[in-house]
Amino acid sequence: xxxxxxxxxxxxxxxxxxxxxxxxxxxxxxxxxxxxxxxxxxxxxxxxxxxxxxxxxxxxxxxxxxxxxxxxxxxxxxxxxxxxxxxxxxxxxxxxxxxxxxxxxxxxxxxxxxxxxxxxxxxxxxxxxxxxxxxxxxxxxxxxxxxxxx
Ligand code: ZN
Numbered sequence: 001x002x003x004x005x006x007x008x009x010x011x012x013x014x015x016x017x018x019x020x021x022x023x024x025x026x027x028x029x030x031x032x033x034x035x036x037x038x039x040x041x042x043x044x045x046x047x048x049x050x051x052x053x054x055x056x057x058x059x060x061x062x063x064x065x066x067x068x069x070x071x072x073x074x075x076x077x078x079x080x081x082x083x084x085x086x087x088x089x090x091x092x093x094x095x096x097x098x099x100x101x102x103x104x105x106x107x108x109x110x111x112x113x114x115x116x117x118x119x120x121x122x123x124x125x126x127x128x129x130x131x132x133x134x135x136x137x138x139x140x141x142x143x144x145x146x147x148x149x150x
Pocket of ligand 1: 073074075081082083086
């Protein structure tokens with residue numbers, strides 16, 4: 001699960017995350033990110049608190065074919081810095097960790113690596129076919145840094 005190369009996140013997936021974070025307010029939204037063909041396209045939703053997140057992880061890793069490349073969680077405050085608990089979670093769940101904060105638009109999130117360093121996560125325009133991400137079709141892959149986090 002570690003070291004899996006990810007070229008970006010699908011724009012629809014990012015929009016889903018931001019919408020879910022917004023509608024979870026004032027509570028946290030948390031999930032694990034899965035990638036197909038190197039693009040993050042799936043979100044496994046987890047309970048929102050730090051302790052419930054950890055116990056959900058234990059259960060998830062007993063499932064076959066769950067390839068987690070990272071995580072997403074929201075901070076109901078606009079503070080986008082990870083906590084000590086977040087960092088412990090990051091080191092166990094891949095190498096791409098999004099924290100989103102209000103107003104949950106396309107600029108109000110950041111991505112960290114497993115060690116807590118900021119990293120770029122390009123937002124990609126991909127088309128989803130009916131069969132899911134095995135047939136992911138690259139429509140217009142633009143590495144649009146303008147819409148990446150600050
Ligand atoms: Zn946090």
